[in-house]
Amino acid sequence: MSSSVETTIKELQSKIAAFDVNSQVEQIGVVEQISDGIATVSGLRSVAYGELVEFPDGQRGLVQNLSEHNIGVVVFGPFKNIKEGDKVTRVGEVLAVPVSNKMLGRVLNPLLQPIDEKGSITEEDRYPVEKIAPGVMEREPVNQPLQTGIKAIDTMVPIGRGQRELIIGDRQTGKTTVAIDTILNQHDQDVLCIYVAIGQKRSKVSRIVGELEKAGAMSYTTVVLAGASDGAAYQYLAPYSATALAEYFMDQKKDVLVIYDDLSKHAVAYREMSLLLRRPPGREAYPGDVFYLHSRLLERSARRNDESGGGSITSLPIIETQAGDISAYIPTNVISITDGQIYLQSGLFNKGVRPAIDVGNSVSRVGGAAQIKSMKKVAGKLRTQLAQYRELEAFSQFASDLDADTRSQLDRGARLTQLLIQPPYAPVQTGVQAILVWAANQGYVDSLSVPEVTHWEKTISEYLVSNHPELLQKVEAGWSDELIVEVKNVIDDYMATYKTTEK
Numbered sequence: 355m356s357s358s359v360e361t362t363i364k365e366l367q368s369k370i371a372a373f374d375v376n377s378q379v380e381q382i383g384v385v386e387q388i389s390d391g392i393a394t395v396s397g398l399r400s401v402a403y404g405e406l407v408e409f410p411d412g413q414r415g416l417v418q419n420l421s422e423h424n425i426g427v428v429v430f431g432p433f434k435n436i437k438e439g440d441k442v443t444r445v446g447e448v449l450a451v452p453v454s455n456k457m458l459g460r461v462l463n464p465l466l467q468p469i470d471e472k473g474s475i476t477e478e479d480r481y482p483v484e485k486i487a488p489g490v491m492e493r494e495p496v497n498q499p500l501q502t503g504i505k506a507i508d509t510m511v512p513i514g515r516g517q518r519e520l521i522i523g524d525r526q527t528g529k530t531t532v533a534i535d536t537i538l539n540q541h542d543q544d545v546l547c548i549y550v551a552i553g554q555k556r557s558k559v560s561r562i563v564g565e566l567e568k569a570g571a572m573s574y575t576t577v578v579l580a581g582a583s584d585g586a587a588y589q590y591l592a593p594y595s596a597t598a599l600a601e602y603f604m605d606q607k608k609d610v611l612v613i614y615d616d617l618s619k620h621a622v623a624y625r626e627m628s629l630l631l632r633r634p635p636g637r638e639a640y641p642g643d644v645f646y647l648h649s650r651l652l653e654r655s656a657r658r659n660d661e662s663g664g665g666s667i668t669s670l671p672i673i674e675t676q677a678g679d680i681s682a683y684i685p686t687n688v689i690s691i692t693d694g695q696i697y698l699q700s701g702l703f704n705k706g707v708r709p710a711i712d713v714g715n716s717v718s719r720v721g722g723a724a725q726i727k728s729m730k731k732v733a734g735k736l737r738t739q740l741a742q743y744r745e746l747e748a749f750s751q752f753a754s755d756l757d758a759d760t761r762s763q764l765d766r767g768a769r770l771t772q773l774l775i776q777p778p779y780a781p782v783q784t785g786v787q788a789i790l791v792w793a794a795n796q797g798y799v800d801s802l803s804v805p806e807v808t809h810w811e812k813t814i815s816e817y818l819v820s821n822h823p824e825l826l827q828k829v830e831a832g833w834s835d836e837l838i839v840e841v842k843n844v845i846d847d848y849m850a851t852y853k854t855t856e857k
Contacts, residue, residue: 380443380444381398381400381401381443381444382397382398382441382442382443382444383395383396383397383398383401383407383425383441383442383443383444384396384397384439384440384441384442385409385436385437385438385439385440385441385442386424386438387438388429388433388436388437388438389630390630391428391429391433391585391586391587391630392426392427392428392429392627392630392631393409393415393426393427393429393433393436393442394424394425394426394427395407395424395425395426395427395442396423396424396425397442398425398442398444400444401417401420401425401444402417402420403417403418403420404416404417404418404448404449404484405417405444405445405446405447405448406445406446406447406448406449407427407442407443407444407445408442408443408445409429409436409440409442410436410440410441411435411436413429413430413431413432413433413435413436414429414430414445415427415428415429415430415442416428416430416449416587416591418627418631419631419632419633426631426632427442428586428587428590428627428631429587430464430465430587430588430591431585431588448482448484449482449483449484449591450480450481450482450483450598451465451466451480451481451483451595451598451599452466452467452475452477452478452479452480453466453477453478453479453480453481453598453599453602454475454476454477454478454479455478455603455606456475456476456478457475457576457599458546458572458573458574458575458576459572459573459574459575459576460472460475460576460577461559461563461577461579462576462577462578462579463578463579463580463584463588464578464579464580464584464588464589464591464592464595465591465595466578466595466598466599469579479602481598481599481601481602482598483591483594483595483597483598484594484650485598485601485654487650487653487654487656488654488656488658488662492656492658492659492661492662493516493656493657493658493659493662494516494657494658494659494666495657495723496514496515496516496517496657496693496720496723496724497514497720497723497724498514498515498516498657498666498724499512499513499514499515499724499725499726499784500513500514500515500517500536500543500545500609500611500668500724501539501543501784502532502535502536502539502781503535503536503538503539503781503782503783503784504532504535504536504539504709504776504781504782505773505774505776505782505787505790505791506709506711506774506776507532507696507709507711508725508729508784508787509729509733509736509737509774509787509791510711510713510716510733510736510737510740511694511696511711511713511716511717511718511737512718512720512721512722512724512725512729513536513668513670513718513720513724514657514668514720514723514724515545515609515657515666515668515724516655516656516657516666516667516668517655517668517669517693517694517718517720517724518652518655518668518669518670518671518691518692518693519668519669519670519692519693519694519695519696519718520670520671520672520673520688520689520692520694520695520696521533521670521671521672521673521695521696521698522672522673522674522675522680522685522688522689522695522696522697522698523674523675523678523697523698523699523700523710524674524675524676524677524678524698524700525674526703527698527699527700527703527710528698528703528708528709528710528778529615529616529672529674529698530562530615530672531709531778531779532696532698532709533549533613533615533670533672534549534562534565534566534778534779535778535779535780535781536611536613536670536781537549537566537571537575537611537613538566538569538571538779538781539781540571540574540611541569541570541571541574544608544609545574545609545610545611545668546574546575546576546603546608546609546610546611547571547574547575547576547610547611547612547613548575548576548577548578548596548599548600548610548611548612548613549562549566549575549576549577549578549613549615550578550580550592550593550596550612550613550614550615551577551578551579551580551581551592551615552580552589552592552593552614552615552616552617552619552620552623553580553581553582553589553616553619553620553622553623554579554581554582554615554619555581555582556579556581556582556583559577559579559581562577563577565779569779576596576599578592578595578596578599579592580592586623586624586626586627586630587627589619589620589623590620590623590624590627592620593614593617593620593651594651596612596614597612597651597654597667600612600654600667601654601667603665604658604663604665604666604667605663605665606665607663607664607665608665609665609666609668610665610666610667610668611668611669611670612655612667612668612669612670613669613670613672614651614669614670614671614672615672616671616672616673616674617648617671617672617673617684617688618672618673618674618684619674620647620648621640621644621647621648621684624640624641624644624647625639625640625641625644628640628641637683638683640683640684644683644684644687645687645691648671648687648688648691649691652669652671652688652691652692653691654667655667655668655669671688671692673685673688678699678700680695680697680715693718693719693720694716694717694718694719694720695715695716695717696711696716697711697712697715697716698710698711698712699711699712699715706775707771707775708775708776708777708778709776713737713740713741713744714741714744722734726784726788726830727832727833728785728788728829728830728832728833728837729784729787729788729791731833732788732791732792732795732833733788733791735795736770736791736795739766739767739770740767740770740771742763742767743763743764743766743767743768743770743771744767746760746763746764746767747764747767750764765800766794766800768804769794769799769800769802769804769807770794772804772805772807772808773790773791773794773799773807773811775808782815783819783826784829784830785818785825785826785827785828785829785830786815786818786819786826788829788830788833789818789825789826789829789841789845790811790814790815792838792841793814793845796842798845798849810852813852814845814848814852817848818844822844825840825841825844828840829841
């Protein structure tokens with residue numbers, strides 16, 4: 355054998371030895387149609403619902419429709435570069451978002467990517483946006499209060515950690531203000547907060563972030579924004595991504611508060627997506643699974659027992675009603691999913707009663723279990739008193755002569771209503787709330803005119819915080835006959851000074 359042949363054989367052998375068979379199988383489909391962020395794709399017969407696919411420009415989409423001949427894909431982000439005939443590749447994984455503790459203090463898009471120009475965030479893990487809610491055996495009873503700092507809520511419609519409490523009312527009745535006040539009150543409560551803005555104007559969200567930064571609340575808050583100018587897909591995804599981040603915090607045994615502002619716009623975005631996906635419309639053109647849309651989201655809020663990892667997620671979904679109609683389709687759906695509702699009434703709001711909570715239609719199904727002992731004792735009858743006052747007030751407009759008992763009840767109700775009025779972004783300490791309600795029930799405000807109650811409430815609150823912080827700690831820790839005597843002595847001392855000052 356000649357040397358040239360041997361050389362050739364050796365070269366071939368070395369090439370064969372170095373040859374690396376690295377085959378890669380890809381499942382590829384073709385875009386049949388693209389319109390309004392919805393792509394119809396053929397050829398991906400084995401793809402599953404909820405899987406991700408990728409387009410040539412790097413954009414990803416979520417499979418939301420499965421039919422015999424094609425699939426419906428919701429595109430995240432801009433879709434102008436996608437055209438008919440483009441290849442679509444199956445990614446082989448469900449949608450998951452990056453999560454990190456460094457997301458606190460940041461403003462993120464629905465894919466949990468920063469949009470606040472404060473730099474990138476290194477992900478610590480990835481969590482699926484859709485997850486099965488904790489089962490009954492994993493849950494702990496809701497009996498630990500989540501203080502809102504809002505007198506009317508903490509006294510009459512208490513919220514517990516792990517609860518789902520709906521905030522419902524017409525447009526511009528103070529729903530977002532209630533939610534933001536609740537976030538502001540968590541500064542010393544060891545609760546992390548997530549505010550989800552769905553379909554909101556960016557200018558409004560910017561103002562909210564400004565208020566949170568001014569109060570120092572952004573250090574424990576994350577804002578997830580799907581603005582009014584973003585597509586339906588982003589608005590649909592935002593609350594699920596935020597809940598995935600909340601679950602990441604909960605897995606670290608932390609308590610988390612999530613505000614969904616608001617789920618009415620979320621339902622509208624889902625209706626838009628569903629109609630573009632050619633799903634059959636039902637009542638008010640919503641698809642048949644619109645109840646499941648919100649139930650599988652809100653059911654993930656829970657207080658887990660220690661054996662299941664501990665931690666809790668408390669959710670405050672917001673729903674906007676039309677002309678006070680709480681019996682409409684989406685409001686009734688969410689009311690049936692949640693553990694109670696805080697109903698804000700336009701009439702009360704226009705009268706200056708703010709927060710404009712209608713005690714007759716507001717309820718917490720957790721109730722006193724989510725209140726500290728002192729609040730449960732002093733505020734037990736407050737809700738009934740105010741409900742009766744509202745009825746008597748309406749009746750008294752048509753009555754010329756009122757007996758002394760009715761007049762006394764009306765006078766007390768007017769002063770209690772005035773006592774519960776609260777300016778925005780000014781949460782009140784729990785111990786102060788309990789003492790104020792006790793004092794009002796004991797008749798300390800009966801001699802004051804109704805407008806004067808506001809001044810009295812402000813000055814006595816400042817007096818208690820400045821001069822008796824140890825008393826407030828005792829009130830927040832418990833309630834006893836000895837403590838009642840101590841509270842009475844402090845209020846008597848203050849009233850003597852107050853009268854001298856005012857007179």
